[in-house]
Amino acid sequence: xxxxxxxxxxxxxxxxxxxxxxxxxxxxxxxxxxxxxxxxxxxxxxxxxxxxxxxxxxxxxxxxxxxxxxxxxxxxxxxxxxxxxxxxxxxxxxxxxxxxxxxxxxxxxxxxxxxxxxxxx
Numbered sequence: 001x002x003x004x005x006x007x008x009x010x011x012x013x014x015x016x017x018x019x020x021x022x023x024x025x026x027x028x029x030x031x032x033x034x035x036x037x038x039x040x041x042x043x044x045x046x047x048x049x050x051x052x053x054x055x056x057x058x059x060x061x062x063x064x065x066x067x068x069x070x071x072x073x074x075x076x077x078x079x080x081x082x083x084x085x086x087x088x089x090x091x092x093x094x095x096x097x098x099x100x101x102x103x104x105x106x107x108x109x110x111x112x113x114x115x116x117x118x119x120x121x
Contacts, residue, residue, distance in 0.1 A: 035075050
């Protein structure tokens with residue numbers, strides 16, 4: 001069972017991981033699919049060393065895991081619950097922009113659909 005102290009530590013690790021724009025970009029890329037440092041560096045227009053350093057930080061925070069595949073290392077989000085939480089966090093953050101209608105047609109947040117439907121009328 002998580003204590004208050006361990007919950008604080010979890011929140012601090014997550015905050016540390018997402019406090020950097022490059023790490024956030026890497027996390028978003030890894031939400032789509034597992035990645036390799038060289039490919040992530042190319043796609044994100046970063047150096048491989050930079051990507052490797054940030055992946056090391058994310059691994060240290062417990063958010064990503066790595067697995068050797070021959071001479072390459074594959075990185076992915078450590079757990080599907082973390083991936084779901086990160087996706088939900090991004091969706092919630094985007095949904096807060098009141099000028100943008102809710103993206104979820106099945107949204108059950110009280111007042112959200114009504115507000116969105118009112119904007120489209």
